[in-house]
Amino acid sequence: MNAFATGVGSSEAAAVFATGQLWFKVPGSIRILLKGRPSRYVGGKDLVLKLISDIGVDGATYKTLEFGGTGVSSLTVSDRLSVSNMAIEAGGKAGIFPCDAATVAYMKTVRKDGFNATAPDDGASYERTLEYDLSSLESMVALPHLPSNGKAARDVKVQIDQAYLGSCTNGRIEDLRLAAEIMRGRKVHRDVRMVVVPASVKVFEQAMEEGLLTEFSKAGAFVSGPTCGACLGGHMGILASGERCVSSTNRNFIGRMGHRDSEVYLAGPAVVAASAVTGRITDPRDLEAVQ
Amino acid sequence: MRSVEGRVWKFGDHVDTDQIIPAERLTSDNNDKLGTFAFEKVRPEMVKLVNKGDIIVAGRNFGCGSSREHAPRALLQMGISCVVAESYARIFYRNCINTGLLPVECHVEADDGDVLSVDLSKGIIINQTKGKEWSFAPFPKFVQELMDRGGLMAKIKEEKRCTR
Numbered sequence: 001m002n003a004f005a006t007g008v009g010s011s012e013a014a015a016v017f018a019t020g021q022l023w024f025k026v027p028g029s030i031r032i033l034l035k036g037r038p039s040r041y042v043g044g045k046d047l048v049l050k051l052i053s054d055i056g057v058d059g060a061t062y063k064t065l066e067f068g069g070t071g072v073s074s075l076t077v078s079d080r081l082s083v084s085n086m087a088i089e090a091g092g093k094a095g096i097f098p099c100d101a102a103t104v105a106y107m108k109t110v111r112k113d114g115f116n117a118t119a120p121d122d123g124a125s126y127e128r129t130l131e132y133d134l135s136s137l138e139s140m141v142a143l144p145h146l147p148s149n150g151k152a153a154r155d156v157k158v159q160i161d162q163a164y165l166g167s168c169t170n171g172r173i174e175d176l177r178l179a180a181e182i183m184r185g186r187k188v189h190r191d192v193r194m195v196v197v198p199a200s201v202k203v204f205e206q207a208m209e210e211g212l213l214t215e216f217s218k219a220g221a222f223v224s225g226p227t228c229g230a231c232l233g234g235h236m237g238i239l240a241s242g243e244r245c246v247s248s249t250n251r252n253f254i255g256r257m258g259h260r261d262s263e264v265y266l267a268g269p270a271v272v273a274a275s276a277v278t279g280r281i282t283d284p285r286d287l288e289a290v291q
Numbered sequence: 292m293r294s295v296e297g298r299v300w301k302f303g304d305h306v307d308t309d310q311i312i313p314a315e316r317l318t319s320d321n322n323d324k325l326g327t328f329a330f331e332k333v334r335p336e337m338v339k340l341v342n343k344g345d346i347i348v349a350g351r352n353f354g355c356g357s358s359r360e361h362a363p364r365a366l367l368q369m370g371i372s373c374v375v376a377e378s379y380a381r382i383f384y385r386n387c388i389n390t391g392l393l394p395v396e397c398h399v400e401a402d403d404g405d406v407l408s409v410d411l412s413k414g415i416i417i418n419q420t421k422g423k424e425w426s427f428a429p430f431p432k433f434v435q436e437l438m439d440r441g442g443l444m445a446k447i448k449e450e451k452r453c454t455r
Contacts, residue, residue, distance in 0.1 A: 009360040009386040011444050018447050023433070057305055058352035062381050091352060093381060146305060232314035232357070251356055253309040260332035 001077070001084055002099040002117055004064070027064045027093045030055075031126040034071030036135035041178070041284040044079030045170055045248065045268030047132065048086040049140040053150030054130070061091030063127065066120060068098055071134045077106040078174040082268075085169045086250050089147040139283045141246070142266035145254045153271050153283040160265070162245040163194045163276035164257075165221075167231050170248035170269050171199030173206050179273035180212045182284050188220035189279035195230065195237040196223045221276070233258050246275045293439075295372040295393065296408040296419075297344040299401045300337060304350035308357040308383065312365040325361055326368030343370040346409065348401045350376065353394075354383025363392040373409050375399055375416060388434055389443035397427040411435075 008022065016022055032051065052059070065087045067080075075083075080097045087095030097103070099117035107115050141156045143149040165171075165179050176198065188194045196216045198204040204226055207213050213223045222236075230237035231249040239245055239262030247257065252264035265281060274284040309332075316328040330337050347353075347366070353376035354362060363386045366374070373393040387394035393409070397416055401407055405420035414429040430438070440446045 007358040007382045009358055009382060009389055011360055011389050011442075012385065015389075015443055015447055018451060057355055058378060058380070061352065061378060088382075091355065091380060232309070234314060238315075251307075251309070253307040253356060255313055255332040256309045 001080060002097055002103050004094050004096060004118075005084070006094045007088060025062060027062055028127045029064045029066045029124070030060055030092075031129040032065055032067045033069035033129060033131045034067060034075075034134055035069050035131070036071050036133045037074040038134040038137055041182075041268075041270035041274075042134070042137050042139055043178075043268050043270070044075055044082035045086075045266075046137055046140040047075075047079075047134065048083045048089070049142050049147065049150045049266060049268075050132070050137060051083075051130070052086065052090045052148045053140075053142070055090055057089060057146055057148045058091040060087065060093075063092055065090065065092045065095045066126070067096065068120070069131075071132070072098060073100055073102070074134060076174050077102050078172040081172065082169055082175075086147065089250055139268065139271050139285075141271060141281055142252055144252050144263040144265065145256075147250070147252060147266055149252075153267065153281060154286065156265070156281045158244060158265065158281045160192060160246050160275055160280060161243040162237060162239065162247075163188070163192055163272050164197070164230060164237060164245055164247035164249060165194065165216075165269055165272045165276070166197030166199060166224075167229070167247075167249040168199055169250040170272075171197055171203060171226070173203050173210075175248065175269040176203070176207050176212050176216075177210070179269045180215045182270055182273040182287065183219050183277060184215065186219060186277045186287075188276050191279050192276055193237065194219075194221035194276045196221050197229050197231075198224075198226050200226050230257050232256065239264075246272050246281055248272045293393070294408065294410045294412070295344060295346065296406065297346040297372055298342060299346055299348050299403060299405040299407050300341070300371075301401060301403045302347060302349040302353070304377075305352045305355055306349055307355045308359055308362040311354070311362040312359070314357070314359075317359065317361050324368070325365035326370065329365040329369045338369060341370050344372045345370060346407050347371055347374045348376070348399060348407065349374065351378045353377075353379050354387075355380035356383075358382045358386070360386045360390060363387045363390045367392050375401075375407070375409065388430075388437060391438060391442040391445075393438065395427055397425055399423075399425050
């Protein structure tokens with residue numbers, strides 16, 4: 001999004017309420033220039049997994065990732081939110097996008113009193129600049145146990161026990177629509193447990209109104225209310241020893257979703273949906289050929 | 292500022308918050324015994340063998356992952372006095388300062404069981420076992436003050452004259 005947003009601990013959050021103040025080091029910035037348009041099933045998650053794999057889980061430590069370039073307009077606000085959400089997985093302090101028509105349209109749905117758009121200063125200097133052509137980006141999967149272990153989904157041959165769709169990282173309405181489209185007329189594989197977790201009550205209600213939740217349920221998935229759920233090993237879909245899960249969440253550390261001998265493969269919603277159908281990690285482009 | 296001395300527990304790069312304290316242990320009941328679960332999935336023997344004042348030595352990006360403050364609190368409750376790592380994940384670093392666990396940024400040579408002393412005001416680390424010494428940049432003044440006063444909550448309670 002077009003905002004500086006960063007994480008703080010719970011005491012610090014309380015301290016803000018008490019004092020109205022927080023301390024920060026001014027971060028250096030890394031420029032990420034995007035061009036081109038991603039192909040049908042490729043989105044923000046694939047971009048951020050590729051980026052983290054390129055620069056490493058500490059490639060942006062203490063720094064801001066500043067996105068820009070002509071390719072930004074081809075990413076939906078949901079795509080951008082997934083990227084900003086996972087900027088921290090590269091060690092980043094924040095992930096910021098420029099404001100465009102899509103930002104303005106989105107902000108009208110969440111704020112009635114307007115907002116101030118922000119843009120880089122003229123002649124701003126960056127510690128480094130990376131360029132990505134979205135049109136050549138592949139569907140990505142990050143192998144256990146770091147988000148930087150990215151590979152093209154097509155090159156990953158792994159059977160799965162669970163497919164986890166949703167969460168704060170990829171549980172927005174566009175994510176659910178894309179997954180539902182891929183699963184339409186298909187069933188969750190008999191050996192797979194699929195869990196669907198909308199990111200918020202608002203998304204849950206919208207998905208219900210659009211009939212998406214019914215579609216997921218009829219395909220054999222379990223639909224949950226919005227919750228952190230099994231993403232951090234909380235509840236509903238905790239992995240047993242030896243189980244493997246393809247998940248649209250943001251972290252795949254050792255034991256993150258349950259037993260220390262379980263494995264989490266991070267991916268975007270399209271890969272999670274396609275993999276739920278086939279029972280193994282699948283690039284959605286290959287789904288027709290599989291059946 | 293304080294000086295600390297303790298035995299070394301050696302870790303590698305990218306030690307994440309889920310390794311430090313698994314999320315399923317973050318219940319209200321466990322609030323005062325987080326230390327008993329620290330590293331239980333990756334180094335289960337550690338909690339039984341750790342001595343009060345021991346020091347963790349790690350590589351890059353220590354504490355990556357969640358913003359959960361339970362991670363530094365679990366290490367403190369376990370008896371760890373100080374972490375010496377090449378670099379830190381930023382929220383973990385802040386949470387250390389705010390909760391009173393000392394996060395020193397420095398590359399040192401040490402193995403499990405070595406005795407390390409860390410002088411925070413002089414910015415000097417000595418590996419007593421190996422007889423080697425390193426220096427690190429001292430913390431900014433306001434961070435030193437924050438840690439001397441026992442962390443952020445202690446400081447604010449004092450300033451706001453909180454009675455609870």
